[in-house]
Amino acid sequence: MPPFKEWKYSNVREAVTAAIAGSVGDKGFKSNSAFVEDRDHWQNGDTWVGPDGGANSPVRAAILSAVERQFTPVDVIGEVLDNVANALLSREADVSFAAIEPAEPNS
Numbered sequence: 001m002p003p004f005k006e007w008k009y010s011n012v013r014e015a016v017t018a019a020i021a022g023s024v025g026d027k028g029f030k031s032n033s034a035f036v037e038d039r040d041h042w043q044n045g046d047t048w049v050g051p052d053g054g055a056n057s058p059v060r061a062a063i064l065s066a067v068e069r070q071f072t073p074v075d076v077i078g079e080v081l082d083n084v085a086n087a088l089l090s091r092e093a094d095v096s097f098a099a100i101e102p103a104e105p106n107s
Helices: 009-023 025-036 058-070 076-088
Strands: none
Touching (some): 009 025, 025 076
């Protein structure tokens, strides 16, 4: 590989691919990407750590379909990444407010 200051795009891709393979592997990278970039915390039930009835069983399918309807994770990682991106890009924070009590008509 050439010295760093002479790297081309192909050298960067090669270095990143080697770093991924040496640390988390392709499957780990795709899983992390789904969490962070796609905010897919369910990942077809792969993230479910409760009882599941065994791999590839009808019981597993029934349990996962029941659990998926209730699976609503708090996307803390995505919120932190949004806040960091907002700070780096000098954008206003994404905030919203809700009234504690309903507003009176025409107020």
